[in-house]
Amino acid sequence: xxxxxxxxxxxxxxxxxxxxxxxxxxxxxxxxxxxxxxxxxxxxxxxxxxxxxxxxxxxxxxxxxxxxxxxxxxxxxxxxxxxxxxxxxxxxxxxxxxxxxxxxxxxxxxxxxxx
Numbered sequence: 624x625x626x627x628x629x630x631x632x633x634x635x636x637x638x639x640x641x642x643x644x645x646x647x648x649x650x651x652x653x654x655x656x657x658x659x660x661x662x663x664x665x666x667x668x669x670x671x672x673x674x675x676x677x678x679x680x681x682x683x684x685x686x687x688x689x690x691x692x693x694x695x696x697x698x699x700x701x702x703x704x705x706x707x708x709x710x711x712x713x714x715x716x717x718x719x720x721x722x723x724x725x726x727x728x729x730x731x732x733x734x735x736x737x738x
Contacts, residue, residue: 631717644701657683661734665691672729678718678736682706685713694728696721 657665665687668674672691676684679695680702686693686709695713697703706713716722718736 631719644699648701648705654681654683657687658734661732662687665732668730673727675721675723675728675731677721677731677733679706679711679713680735682709682711682713684732684734685709685711694723696723 661684665674665684668688668691670690672688674688674691674693676682676693676695679685679697680699682695682702682705684693685695685706693712695703695706695711696716696718697706697713698715698717700715703713703715718733
């Protein structure tokens with residue numbers, strides 16, 4: 624079922640989305656090291672691979688492989704700002720309705736997004 628972001632329940636907006644915006648700096652400071660298997664996967668991608676990281680958080684995986692083009696998105700505007708400050712490409716969107724064309728990416732990750 625594809626639920627448009629405008630119908631996100633208030634309980635999720637208040638207890639998930641608003642919380643991540645509020646704790647973005649602390650969250651980022653505690654999420655700096657990638658998971659080894661994810662890092663390994665990303666470093667094996669061929670040069671010029673197009674990667675989408677859905678729910679990228681602070682972007683810790685966006686810079687893992689300097690030979691690919693990585694695009695991240697997250698619901699938290701504050702986490703996306705942190706990505707931008709680190710020089711990563713990121714945009715704000717709801718992970719339920721990601722405005723990316725199907726089949727356009729060579730690889731997609733979504734790590735620890737569903738709680």
